[in-house]
Amino acid sequence: MKTVVDPTRTAVENALGDVRTVVTIGAYDGVHLGHRAVIAQVRERAKALGATSVVVTFDRHPASVVRPESAPKLLTDPAQKLELLASTGIDATMVVPFGVAESHEAPSDFVQRVLVGALKMREVIVGEDFHFGYKRGGNVALLRQMSSANDFEVSPLTLIARADGVNEAVSSTAIRRALSGGDVRRAAEMLGRHHEVRGTVVQGDKRGRTIGFPTANVAVDASLCLPADGVYAARVIIGDGSSHHAAINIGRRPTFYEHAEHSMLEAHLLDFSGDLYGQALRVSFVEFLRGERKFAGIDELRAQLQSDIAQARAAQR
Numbered sequence: 001m002k003t004v005v006d007p008t009r010t011a012v013e014n015a016l017g018d019v020r021t022v023v024t025i026g027a028y029d030g031v032h033l034g035h036r037a038v039i040a041q042v043r044e045r046a047k048a049l050g051a052t053s054v055v056v057t058f059d060r061h062p063a064s065v066v067r068p069e070s071a072p073k074l075l076t077d078p079a080q081k082l083e084l085l086a087s088t089g090i091d092a093t094m095v096v097p098f099g100v101a102e103s104h105e106a107p108s109d110f111v112q113r114v115l116v117g118a119l120k121m122r123e124v125i126v127g128e129d130f131h132f133g134y135k136r137g138g139n140v141a142l143l144r145q146m147s148s149a150n151d152f153e154v155s156p157l158t159l160i161a162r163a164d165g166v167n168e169a170v171s172s173t174a175i176r177r178a179l180s181g182g183d184v185r186r187a188a189e190m191l192g193r194h195h196e197v198r199g200t201v202v203q204g205d206k207r208g209r210t211i212g213f214p215t216a217n218v219a220v221d222a223s224l225c226l227p228a229d230g231v232y233a234a235r236v237i238i239g240d241g242s243s244h245h246a247a248i249n250i251g252r253r254p255t256f257y258e259h260a261e262h263s264m265l266e267a268h269l270l271d272f273s274g275d276l277y278g279q280a281l282r283v284s285f286v287e288f289l290r291g292e293r294k295f296a297g298i299d300e301l302r303a304q305l306q307s308d309i310a311q312a313r314a315a316q317r
Contacts, residue, residue, distance in 0.1 A: 026127075043088075049123065072172070115152075127158075176225055198224075217265070235316070245269070
């Protein structure tokens with residue numbers, strides 16, 4: 001997959017050549033099964049038309065600019081999103097800078113500047129409820145109005161439904177809702193993979209090792225979406241690329257702290273010994289085990305941790 005970060009015709013020609021494109025547009029946070037269904041259609045149509053398939057996305061979630069006070073937590077960081085998009089087989093991704101000026105751009109101007117002017121779009125494929133541009137004024141109807149004069153086709157798609165029979169489309173919002181309830185299994189069904197967060201191991205209070213359960217404190221960017229506080233079975237990939245079963249605690253550690261300011265992610269890697277400080281870890285959540293709670297003392301906590309580890313092993317067999 002080629003990545004274009006300058007939404008101009010010159011940049012596109014330098015990266016892709018003088019080509020027509022079949023395009024889809026969106027935040028593409030999570031690159032979930034709904035996104036993948038759209039991208040599959042983009043690739044199929046591009047092949048049929050002899051065109052280049054392109055995902056147009058943004059360098060940040062538009063909501064972080066338009067309504068920062070209520071912007072959603074992200075399911076993927078920028079690097080992970082590009083990796084996941086590349087795994088779909090799309091020819092190229094255009095990452096459009098999105099700031100205050102872009103948030104006030106009229107939808108028709110965005111179409112002319114990026115889709116027609118830069119990408120020489122032959123066809124656009126989006127969900128039937130797609131909105132874009134200033135005050136979400138752009139939609140499928142506007143694209144159709146502009147299509148004849150600008151020589152492109154518009155193909156809206158029905159969003160795919162959840163596989164569990166619930167009358168709800170697969171969406172980033174639905175995935176965040178599942179994670180907020182700790183339902184990492186349902187989130188995985190919509191993502192098509194386990195939900196993953198990435199972070200760096202930082203110094204902690206080292207209390208875990210004193211009770212026989214050393215943990216890595218993983219600093220996760222505050223913009224990313226963590227599951228609800230609790231204990232989870234997980235897989236952790238460490239800096240050398242090796243994968244390990246793990247028991248994960250997300251929470252404020254009420255046994256030791258009365259009023260912690262924020263939740264922390266602590267990972268206990270099963271059957272592992274070694275120094276993880278400073279390493280980048282990838283944590284994939286497999287199963288919710290229990291909620292976080294306060295224990296009467298170290299002995300009670302130690303007994304529960306032994307049970308958590310046994311459950312974490314069993315969840316991944």
